[in-house]
Amino acid sequence: MEFRESASIALLALRANKLRSFLTLLGTIVGVTAVIALISLIQGANKYVSEKLVTQGANVFWVDKFGLILDNDKFIEALKRKDLELADAVAVAGTAKLAAAVRAKKERNADVRFGSERVRRVPIQGMWGDYVAVDRIELQEGRHLTAADISRRRSVCVLGYQVWQDLFKGQTALGHEVRIGPNSFDVIGVAEEKGSFLGQSQDNYVIVPLGASDKIYGRRGSIEIGVLVKDAPAFEMAQDETRAILRARRHVAPGKDDDFGITTAEMFMQLYRSLTGAIFIVFVGVAAISLVVGGIVIMNIMMVSVTERTREIGIRKALGAKKSDILMQFLVESATLSLTGGAIGVVLGAAIALGVAAISPLPAEVSVIAVILGLLMSTSIGLIFGIYPAMRAARLDPIVALRSE
Amino acid sequence: MNDAAGAPALISFRDLTKEYNVGGEIVHALAGVSLDIPEGEYIAIMGPSGSGKSTLMNVLGCLDTPTGGSYRLKGREIARLSDDELAAIRNQEIGFVFQTFNLLARSDALHNVELPLIYAGMAPKDRKLRAEEALRSVGLSDRMRHKPNELSGGQRQRVAIARALVNRPSIILADEPTGNLDTKTGNDILGAFELINEQGKTVIVVTHEEDVAAHAKRVVRLRDGVIETDFRQAGRRVEPVPSAPGRG
Numbered sequence: 001m002e003f004r005e006s007a008s009i010a011l012l013a014l015r016a017n018k019l020r021s022f023l024t025l026l027g028t029i030v031g032v033t034a035v036i037a038l039i040s041l042i043q044g045a046n047k048y049v050s051e052k053l054v055t056q057g058a059n060v061f062w063v064d065k066f067g068l069i070l071d072n073d074k075f076i077e078a079l080k081r082k083d084l085e086l087a088d089a090v091a092v093a094g095t096a097k098l099a100a101a102v103r104a105k106k107e108r109n110a111d112v113r114f115g116s117e118r119v120r121r122v123p124i125q126g127m128w129g130d131y132v133a134v135d136r137i138e139l140q141e142g143r144h145l146t147a148a149d150i151s152r153r154r155s156v157c158v159l160g161y162q163v164w165q166d167l168f169k170g171q172t173a174l175g176h177e178v179r180i181g182p183n184s185f186d187v188i189g190v191a192e193e194k195g196s197f198l199g200q201s202q203d204n205y206v207i208v209p210l211g212a213s214d215k216i217y218g219r220r221g222s223i224e225i226g227v228l229v230k231d232a233p234a235f236e237m238a239q240d241e242t243r244a245i246l247r248a249r250r251h252v253a254p255g256k257d258d259d260f261g262i263t264t265a266e267m268f269m270q271l272y273r274s275l276t277g278a279i280f281i282v283f284v285g286v287a288a289i290s291l292v293v294g295g296i297v298i299m300n301i302m303m304v305s306v307t308e309r310t311r312e313i314g315i316r317k318a319l320g321a322k323k324s325d326i327l328m329q330f331l332v333e334s335a336t337l338s339l340t341g342g343a344i345g346v347v348l349g350a351a352i353a354l355g356v357a358a359i360s361p362l363p364a365e366v367s368v369i370a371v372i373l374g375l376l377m378s379t380s381i382g383l384i385f386g387i388y389p390a391m392r393a394a395r396l397d398p399i400v401a402l403r404s405e
Numbered sequence: 406m407n408d409a410a411g412a413p414a415l416i417s418f419r420d421l422t423k424e425y426n427v428g429g430e431i432v433h434a435l436a437g438v439s440l441d442i443p444e445g446e447y448i449a450i451m452g453p454s455g456s457g458k459s460t461l462m463n464v465l466g467c468l469d470t471p472t473g474g475s476y477r478l479k480g481r482e483i484a485r486l487s488d489d490e491l492a493a494i495r496n497q498e499i500g501f502v503f504q505t506f507n508l509l510a511r512s513d514a515l516h517n518v519e520l521p522l523i524y525a526g527m528a529p530k531d532r533k534l535r536a537e538e539a540l541r542s543v544g545l546s547d548r549m550r551h552k553p554n555e556l557s558g559g560q561r562q563r564v565a566i567a568r569a570l571v572n573r574p575s576i577i578l579a580d581e582p583t584g585n586l587d588t589k590t591g592n593d594i595l596g597a598f599e600l601i602n603e604q605g606k607t608v609i610v611v612t613h614e615e616d617v618a619a620h621a622k623r624v625v626r627l628r629d630g631v632i633e634t635d636f637r638q639a640g641r642r643v644e645p646v647p648s649a650p651g652r653g
Contacts, residue, residue, distance in 0.1 A: 005523055012511055315507045318468060319568070320496020320524040322489045398468045402507065 006332035013305065014337060021337065024301045027294025028341030028381060029348065032374045034287040036349025036366070039373070041356060042276050044365035049272055057265030059232055060134055061239055063092075063246065064224040067261015068271065081259045083222035086128060086210065088249055092225055093129055095245055098238035101228040103129035106210055108217045110181040114167040122163055123205045124180055126213025134226040137207070142174045142189030145209055149188075153211035158189040161203035180206060181216040196361065239264075291377065294341065295385035302334050302389035313393050314401025327394040334386025335379050342378025346371050413480055414441035415575060415607055416465070421474035421484075423460050423630075434460040435471065436630035442609070444575065447602040449618035450611045452627035459580075461627065462611045466499055466578050467491040479575070496524050500569025504581035506561045508553040514540060514564045515549040521572040539567040543597065559590035566597055570606075577601060579610045583617055595620045 014021045066078045089104035096102070106126040112119045131137065132144050139158070149156050157178065164173050173187040185208060194202035208216070210223070229238040239262055252259055306313070313326055321329075350366045357364035423435040434457045442448055452458040463469035464476060467483065470491070476484040483494060500521075501507075508517045518539050522532035540549050543563040553561055562582060569577050579598065583591030599620060602608045610621060618624050619638075626633045 004529075016511065311507070312509055315509060316520065316524070317492065318466070318495060318501050318507070319521045320492050320572075322492045322524070324489075325524060399463050402468075402503075 003328075003332060006329045007336055009329060010333035010336035013333060014340060020301065021340075024297050024337065025294070025341030025344065027290050027297050028338050028378050029294075029345045031287045031289075031291035031294055032342045032345025032378050033349040033352065034283060034290065035377065036346050036370055036374045037352040037356075038280065038283045038287075038349075039370040040350060040353035040364045040366045041362060042280060043367055043370065044353070044357065044363035045276065046273075047365060048363040050269060053265045053268055053272075057268075059229045059235060060226060061229070061235075061242075061262055061264045062224055062226050063242060063260055063262050065222040065260060068263050068267050069261070070271075078261070082250060084225060084246075084260060086223060088246060089128060089223060089225045091249055092227065092242050092245055096227070096238065096241050098230055098234050098241050099227045100230040101130035101133035103127060103131040103134045103226045104210055104223045105131065105226060106213055106221055106223050108213075108221065110216050112163060112167065112206055113179040114173075114176065117167045117169075119163055119166045119204075122160075122180075124213055124216055125205050125207050126210035127207050128210035128223075130228075131207065131226070134228045138192040139189045140192045141172060142187070144189055145207065150209040150211070153209050153214075155183060155185045155212055155215070156188045156209070157185040158191060158207040159187055160191050160205040160207075161193040162201045163204060163206055164190045165203075178206075180208070183215050185212070200361075235264075291381055294338070295381040298334055298338055298382060299385040299389060301337075302330060302386055303392070305333070306330065306389050306393040309393075310396060310401045310404040313396050314398050314404065317396070317398035318402060323394040326396075327390045330390035330393045331383060331386050334390065335382035338378045338382030338385075339375060342375045342381075345378065346374045349374065414477075415444040415446070415479060416440070416442040417475075417477040419475040419477075421461075421464065421471045421476060423457075423464060423469070424472045433630050435464070437474070438627075438630070438632055440625065440632065440635070442607065444607055445602070445605055447598070447608045447620070447622045448610070449621035449624045450609065450627065451613060451615075451618050451624060452633075453613065455629075456627040457630040458611055458613075458627050460630075462578065462580055462609075465576075465609065466501060467494045492524075496521055496572060498574050498576060500572070500574040500577045502562070502565050502569050502577065502579035502582045504584040506553070506558075506565045506585070508561060508564055508568075510553055513550045513552050514545060514556065514567075517553070517564055518568045518571050521568060525572055536567070536571055539571040540564070542570070543567045557590075558586050559593055562586060562590075562594050563597065566594070566601075570601065575607060577606055577608045579608070581612055581614075581617075582610065583612075583614070591617075 063084065065081050065084055066075065069075045069078060086104055089102060092099065093102035104127070107123050109121040110124045112122045127145060128150055137144070137158070140161070142158070144158060145156065148154075157180065159167070159173055159178070167173070167178060168176070173190050176187050177184045178187060179185075191203070196202060225242075227238065227242055229235050243258060243262065246260055247258065250259055316326060350371075353364040353366060356362055418438050418440040421435050421438040422433065425432045425434055436457075438457075438461065450458050450461060460469070464471050468491075470486070471484050474484065475482060478494065478498060483491070486494070509520070515533070515536050518536040519532050522535060527535070537546075537549060540546060543566050545560060545563055545567065548556060548560060553564070556564065577598070582598070583594055586594060595617060598608050598610065608621075610617060612618055621638070623635070623637045625635045
């Protein structure tokens, strides 16, 4: 028998029992919804994170006192380490041959004011070296800090886009003085907008010369060294080079661990992937459970359907339906049933993902693959759990079936 | 007149037996039935309940296989065919008409009539034309899109007849076709069978009603799983049919 006949019988049966069909499909709907929503969110996030993190930080590594520490004990251990100093950065800049640009940064929060406007707790970045190249900061007006600004610790600053917007409301900031903490700084430049990353504005900062920042929050504190590597293939080697320079300067004995940490965008990526991977596995488990439950419910309802329609099966057999025709009819019916659930789940899941993306900083991307996966999954649930009821129907004796009420 | 002497019979039973195991006891529903039915026959199979007439009808209709003996349909031995082969024969050679009509309640008349053609693998366009033609031939051209519950009993049975005829089978097999109808409607239906028979189709009616059997050219009476009498009748005149060879 042809597929269309079976599918139309199935849809007819679905429509005849709307509430029952909906309840039957609940498990499948929930399962597919979860899968689609999750895949969409994770895929969106993956794309977003890799774009932002990798393109912004490609060929750059950062050295600081801690590195990427996820362990509390290791963190406490790392607290005891010697601070990284400007002299360390100077040494790297002077001796590392594979480094294209080196900068040192110290960062702490302070309030920034202009006239009656005030922005609280802005990260004040004390910079030394070629921060323009390492941090890729483009200006929309004015100029960057010069080597002279930095060496003379001049009270000048470059405003992040967000800070400029908040203080100057779109008016030019050049030639004006802002107060950072207790001190006055001349605005010499305003950075272009970078946008936000996972809801965090990337434009909320003020750059001042390292040393000038001492006036705001004192001399204490470790610096972070940022290194831009000349060419990508030498990325690992460049890290080793810097590691060797710093180990020598800080007198780390051979065989002992570094007393500083090197971080790359790739490491963040890996951390991120392992986090989302764990979430993903948990959700896939939940989805799998609801799909199996959904499948059992479908099997149950198909058994009911076969029993209810025993006479119909008898009639069809009397008119020449083969076992395979009846089998096909009920398989197509259960597959159509679960596919309908899957389609509803896909729509709901996509709506949830896009809804979450709309009201939260989390991005989402509903991919064709996710949709196909959802539909495929639900259809196979229908097929797998429909086999037993369909075989029962196919094996019915036509005489017995015709006699049933 | 001996039809068996000329062309081979359409249906030929030889020593047909059917046994059931009911709670450990063997019941002989058919205890050796031999019967020839030539093409174009209109035959009534009669008998009280328990006589084996339902079993005979099931075997005749290829819904069931006999335990022993031979059943040739158009010269082909079909007593030992598989379920799927029997399904194909039901589809191509036999048109069923049931007492309770047995229409699909959710489908309209047209779709009900299309069913045998669907299982015959006919293309949708062709089978729609054929089904419409069949419904017209039973006088239901204005009821094609009606569901069974929108039709009267007589109309339902006519849909069933259209369905039985649509795949152009050689045999129309009717099981108490007037059992659920009033006398007048029943007579209409029997008239339809006569017309079908006049057009050359073999009609086999299983019934316990003498009035129904009176329409047939030949009446076979069963009792206790064997043929009791086998008469050819013309109007009220009754003449015996020569015995089929091997009949016990």
